[in-house]
Amino acid sequence: MAMIEFKNVDKYYGKYHALTDINLQVQQGEVVVVIGPSGSGKSTLIRTINGLEEIESGQLIVNGMDLADKKADLNELRKNVGMVFQHFNLYANKTVIENIMLAPRLVLKRDEAENKKIALRLLDTVGLAEKADAYPKQLSGGQKQRVAIARSLAMKPKVLLFDEPTSALDPEMIDDVLNVMKSIAKQGDMTLVVVTHEMGFAREVADRVIFFDQGQVVEDDPAEEFFKQPKEERARQFLSKIITHK
């Protein structure tokens, strides 16, 4: 069974048709990169997967739960589906270590010593062990994003969503974040959906690339094929634009 499955999903903001007839499957352990022009609905798409956005019609099944059902237990879903945001959304009133430990403590009721051990190990993995007691405002953008990733990982999710994780970062910070993401992708057990413009990242670790435009899946290819030659003209144009900008 697919980890994430969209069946004829539609979403509107008032009259605006944000997602049009989405049909999509993501298998467990797959790394899927979603690209497309800004305003195309990529963020809306990824935000439906953990229920931050509701869908109007169709079926969206994530980890066996149908999110079209109004009674779907989103808190239960989010134990298994983590998200990393463009603007980090770290808890401003908590230290780095508390940011990571809070949800496992409250939601998973994880044992305190165990919780701390896991948090410190994750901080070490993202290269920020010495920042455990710092507050988010004392960190650079790239550091904040790595803490945010550690915070999501602490929940041991099956699915991790990245919504333009490097778009708000200074160029020299981007690689640190991408490297962390690459190592998660290469471990291979977690399902990743990544909205990004980082083609280098997509080329290196993506299994599939989805080109999204005007609320629709325009192209859905294995990554190699996509980068060799996209089938659709719109995708080709988009790709040539962002690659010449590099």
Add this chain to the structure above:
Amino acid sequence: MITLFMNNWQTYLTGFWNTILCSVLALIFSLVIGSAFAIMEILPNKVLRIIAHIYIEIFRNIPLLVIAMFFYIVIPQYVMKMDGFTAGTIGLTLYTSSFIAETVRAGIQAVDSGQMEGARANGLTYWQAMRYIVLPQAYKLVIPPLGNQFINLVKNSSVLAFLAGFDLMYQGQSVASTTFQTFSAYIIVGIFYLIITLPLSYYMRYLEKKMV
């Protein structure tokens, strides 16, 4: 003035004590009630939002004296017996809670919406996110206006004087009318209010600095 105080210190201290008691009670309850209505105002539930809105608009837009008189005169006639102190303290609590509700609501709305979103995406329930993430940041933001509300509350407790609440103002009036030293009698009242409000004011400033 000193002699006046020496001769009437018991009267003043009774008033001072009653003013402090009324203020502390009203402060605690108005903070709790105000926060509850602030949260109701931002809930997705429309009915609760409307109830909170009606409550706030009623108590914010009627003069404190009218509210206090209602509890002093109308409630004892139809519901239950109540002395001036109790009626005044309840009136002051409700009146102040409506302002605190608006202040706290503004604070909650000033917290970046990404905080709630990040917490929810991280697996916290709405109420966990409120309690651990949003509200602590909201209260920090509204310390200065809350300080204003608290100082106003202490001063507004002088409404008890109209309800025979034996507060500072009431006791001052009685000293003034028995000794005919009107000027000095009220100066002493003013000094006693300052003894409460100045430390409160400085404490709020200290909190503001400490929490930044």
